[in-house]
Amino acid sequence: MSSIIDGKAVSLAVKEELKARISELAGEGKRIPCLAVIIVGDNPASRSYVRGKIKAAEFVGIDSRLIELPENVQEEVLLGKIAALNADPLVDGILVQLPLPAHICEDRVIDAISVEKDVDGFHPQNVAALWLGRPCIVPCTPKGIIHLIRSTGVEVSGRKAVVVGRSNIVGKPVAKLLLDLNATVTIAHSRTRDLAALTREADILVAAVGRPRMITGDMVKPGAVVIDVGINRTEDGHLVGDVDFESASAVAGWITPVPGGVGPMTIAMLMRNTLEAYKARTL
Numbered sequence: 001m002s003s004i005i006d007g008k009a010v011s012l013a014v015k016e017e018l019k020a021r022i023s024e025l026a027g028e029g030k031r032i033p034c035l036a037v038i039i040v041g042d043n044p045a046s047r048s049y050v051r052g053k054i055k056a057a058e059f060v061g062i063d064s065r066l067i068e069l070p071e072n073v074q075e076e077v078l079l080g081k082i083a084a085l086n087a088d089p090l091v092d093g094i095l096v097q098l099p100l101p102a103h104i105c106e107d108r109v110i111d112a113i114s115v116e117k118d119v120d121g122f123h124p125q126n127v128a129a130l131w132l133g134r135p136c137i138v139p140c141t142p143k144g145i146i147h148l149i150r151s152t153g154v155e156v157s158g159r160k161a162v163v164v165g166r167s168n169i170v171g172k173p174v175a176k177l178l179l180d181l182n183a184t185v186t187i188a189h190s191r192t193r194d195l196a197a198l199t200r201e202a203d204i205l206v207a208a209v210g211r212p213r214m215i216t217g218d219m220v221k222p223g224a225v226v227i228d229v230g231i232n233r234t235e236d237g238h239l240v241g242d243v244d245f246e247s248a249s250a251v252a253g254w255i256t257p258v259p260g261g262v263g264p265m266t267i268a269m270l271m272r273n274t275l276e277a278y279k280a281r282t283l
């Protein structure tokens, strides 16, 4: 039976630490970091993610501004809001909740966010800097995944890591971060042949696919660290990951649950990125 990596507890520790650092700033009479969140439309999942982010900001003591725009907002209006936030010296981080309605070009929106305030780490300049090993804002979910892996104390250097999924927001950046920790990394995707043979070799297995319970226990190497990024809602309304927790936890050494694994870490890392963006701008 594996040990559970408790993302709730680890993320709470991160937030407590941030809270202490922000309270120190306040005590020194300094300005408090500020995160601006833009949400377009009424997508319930997006609304719930945004609520979680604003709540976490309140918890750690980061000021937040919520900008709510209607589903049919013109792209130009959204770009205008971003330009105003870029120019606002009191705003340290800007996050536009994705996905956006189909009539808005996501790439144009991401490109419009100032690189220094891009706390999601999605701007092409931040992405390029990540791959070049230069200072950058690291995207929240991959950053949280690495934090969780490190929390186990398991050695990453020289070990085999398999990342299932190659998205720009999770799969690719987490693979790069594992490479930075000297893992030998393989990225699998929908065209990978014999996925199970590959995953069975992984000392560290990250599943970021979006397919409920597709990684089963027989695909896991005994003792492996298994990180489940997936958030999938089943027909009966339950949240499940990309990993079949029951069978995988019987084989893995360490495993994250869903919910309560990667999800809370993503939000904690957003708070950390906001503080880091603040520091880069003000200190």
Ligand code: NDP
Pocket: 141, 164, 165, 166, 167, 168, 169, 170, 171, 188, 189, 190, 191, 192, 195, 208, 209, 210, 211, 229, 230, 231, 232, 262, 263, 266
């Ligand atoms: P995407 O849909 O962008 O990417 C999914 C990836 O999985 C693709 O690279 C796809 O391959 C690959 N894939 C699909 N089917 C298979 C298969 N049968 N075998 C192997 N690979 C396959 O998803 P995201 O990366 O955005 O998200 C992945 C999951 O993580 C989702 O459930 C999402 O909700 C969740 N998520 C959770 C976050 C959190 O904070 N916990 C944050 C972000 C995402 P191909 O490229 O070939 O199509």
